[in-house]
Amino acid sequence: MSRAASRPRPILTLLKLGICILIPASVLAGAISVPIDSMLIAAPYALVLFALVLALLALSRRWRGTALSLLAACVIAGALLAVPLLPKGGAGDGEGTRVRLVSFNMYRDNPRVKEAIDWVIAQKADFVILVEAVPGHASEIARLKTVFPYSYGCSAKTPCSTMILSRQPAQDVWHLSKGDPENRKALSAVTARFAVGGQDLPITAVHLDRPWPQGAQERFYGVLNEAVASVGRRGIVAGDFNSAPWTFAMRRMAAAGELHLASGATGTWPADRLPRPLRLPLDQVYIGQCMTRAAVQHGPQLGSDHLPIVTDIIVGDCS
Numbered sequence: 001m002s003r004a005a006s007r008p009r010p011i012l013t014l015l016k017l018g019i020c021i022l023i024p025a026s027v028l029a030g031a032i033s034v035p036i037d038s039m040l041i042a043a044p045y046a047l048v049l050f051a052l053v054l055a056l057l058a059l060s061r062r063w064r065g066t067a068l069s070l071l072a073a074c075v076i077a078g079a080l081l082a083v084p085l086l087p088k089g090g091a092g093d094g095e096g097t098r099v100r101l102v103s104f105n106m107y108r109d110n111p112r113v114k115e116a117i118d119w120v121i122a123q124k125a126d127f128v129i130l131v132e133a134v135p136g137h138a139s140e141i142a143r144l145k146t147v148f149p150y151s152y153g154c155s156a157k158t159p160c161s162t163m164i165l166s167r168q169p170a171q172d173v174w175h176l177s178k179g180d181p182e183n184r185k186a187l188s189a190v191t192a193r194f195a196v197g198g199q200d201l202p203i204t205a206v207h208l209d210r211p212w213p214q215g216a217q218e219r220f221y222g223v224l225n226e227a228v229a230s231v232g233r234r235g236i237v238a239g240d241f242n243s244a245p246w247t248f249a250m251r252r253m254a255a256a257g258e259l260h261l262a263s264g265a266t267g268t269w270p271a272d273r274l275p276r277p278l279r280l281p282l283d284q285v286y287i288g289q290c291m292t293r294a295a296v297q298h299g300p301q302l303g304s305d306h307l308p309i310v311t312d313i314i315v316g317d318c319s
Contacts, residue, residue: 023073027080031248034218038211041244041280043081047074081246087293088260096316097197098294100124103238103285104308105131105207108161112303113140119302121147123310127194128165129205131240132304135159154181154190154205162188162207162239170194174231176204176223184209187220189239191232196315199290202235204228208242217242221249228257234288234318238263240306245284259286262293268307285311290318 030037051074057067102125110116117140120128128148133141145151148165155177162181164170170192179186188207193200206224209217228237237259243250245261254260263286267279283306287293292314299308 020069020073023070024077024080027077034249037247037249038217038243040081040247041211043246044078045278047078047081050074084245084251084254084261085265096290096292096314097199098312098314099126099196099201101127101129101203101236101238101285101311101313102299102308103129103131103205103283103311104299104302105240105283105304105306106133106137107304107306108132108134108136110137110303113137116302116304116308117141117144119299120144120308123299125310126167127203127236129203129238130163130165131161131188131205131207131306133161133163152190152192154188154207155186158182160188160190162190162205164190164192164203164205166192166194168194171200172231174227176227178223181207187223189224189227191227191235193231193235199315199317201315202232204232204235204237204239206237206239206241208240210242217249221253225253225256228253228259233257234259234290236285236287236291236313238283238285238309238311240283242282244280244282250284254286257286258289260289261285262287262291262311262313263296263309266298268298268309270305271301271307272305279307283307283309285309287311287313288318290316292316 030040051071054067054071057063102120102123148167150166150169152164152170152173153160154162154175156175158180160177160181172193174191176189177186181188189204191202191204193202208220211217237257263284265281267276267281268283269280294312294314296311299310
């Protein structure tokens with residue numbers, strides 16, 4: 001081979017190395033860029049598709065080295081995304097008071113509200129978090145309130161479709177919406193503090209805005225993180241975050257409240273259009289360090305584009 005023919009090889013090697021670095025670096029870039037972080041919600045789709053193409057290219061001897069190098073970069077990027085999904089045990093080795101929480105985005109145009117409420121009641125939960133519980137659902141939610149007589153919405157003055165329902169009264173309530181949450185002008189979230197097994201248990205219900213246009217949720221992160229770090233610290237935070245647990249926004253929220261993911265990686269959206277393996281876990285449940293996840297299950301499709309989540313939690317002694 002002539003010297004001229006061999007010259008491009010160093011350039012191709014540097015290009016391959018640059019792409020290998022760029023793939024995991026694009027994940028880490030979400031830590032400093034909200035728009036990039038918003039794009040990470042769909043990153044698993046891109047990584048899996050890219051990995052499949054690379055696996056096919058690796059069958060060719062000519063492309064094998066390059067394909068395997070890029071495939072390794074995809075694995076590293078996937079590992080970075082998966083960190084928040086790794087199971088974490090709480091303190092107390094499973095000793096404490098067991099509570100059941102149902103979290104469900106009802107969907108404002110749900111044609112099967114009665115069936116959905118029947119299902120929620122059948123779960124025999126201690127606490128229920130509802131999102132998009134709009135006035136059109138009022139008659140069925142009134143029926144739910146006969147079982148859960150105490151309810152707390154995200155606003156003290158205006159209607160709010162994000163609420164916590166409980167069988168027992170809250171000791172304190174913080175309506176985190178300081179404006180009109182129904183028209184995306186304020187954070188749709190509420191924190192209520194309950195006494196469970198002699199322990200204080202703050203529960204926060206959240207419905208974040210859509211992530212697009214990119215970075216649209218940023219204006220609510222500060223308020224949410226501050227609330228989770230103060231009145232909701234080491235408690236339960238659940239709802240529809242319109243984001244994925246592997247984004248840096250969700251990692252910061254969890255870190256602010258000393259929380260870890262309890263709901264796992266199972267996808268909840270869109271429940272009405274994609275098979276389960278292709279859904280994104282936009283609905284999440286986070287619990288404090290003194291709590292242990294005993295069980296988690298995702299409910300059926302009940303007229304909403306989101307699946308409900310049923311989480312059994314053991315509340316330990318944080319003292």
